[in-house]
Amino acid sequence: MLPLPSYSQIADLLKKGMTLEAQEQIMQLRESALGLQEENLQLKSEAHSAAKQLAPLEEQLNNKTQLRHEPPVYYRLDDEVPFCPLCWERDSKLIHLIVSRSQSGGVYGECKVCAKNFTIKPSAETSEPRSLSRREMLRMSGL
Secondary structure (H helix, E strand, C coil), rough: CCCCCHHHHHHHHHHCHHHHHHHHHHHHHHHHHHHHHHHHHHHHHHHHHHHHHHHHHHEEEEEEHHHHEEEEEEEEEECCEEEEEHHHHHHHHCCCCCECCCCCCEEECCCCCCCEEEEECCCCCCCCCCCCCCHHHHHCCCC
16 A cells, blocks of 8 residues: 655645646545545444444353352342253353242242242252152142
8 A cells, every 4th residue: 555645745746736646646545534434334343243242241251250059049149039040051041930938848949931840948848859840839839
């Protein structure tokens, strides 16, 4: 690429009566300015695309730093309602569980997205945590 002419170079050409040469240099400046505008638009578009790609990654990183795993579920530091471990680990989606309590003290969670059930805290009757079927959860909740 040729060096761009300066204003003083063009003014000197005009003073010498070399208008054709001055016009050529002015055209060179215009072409260069147009090229820079096109490059600027392309860079802005690339920056916008990069920002759109970065936003979900930042959100995912923020979620990972805010979550604590209390098997079998996840909790966010500022949230007492547990999240579905399957939806989080498989799809990186934070889906709150519908929490219910049994009369014997057990705490259970149901995910409305993946339809899985989780024993968050076993009841006094059972010693081992286990996943409950939807039917068992409904029976225990009295519905």
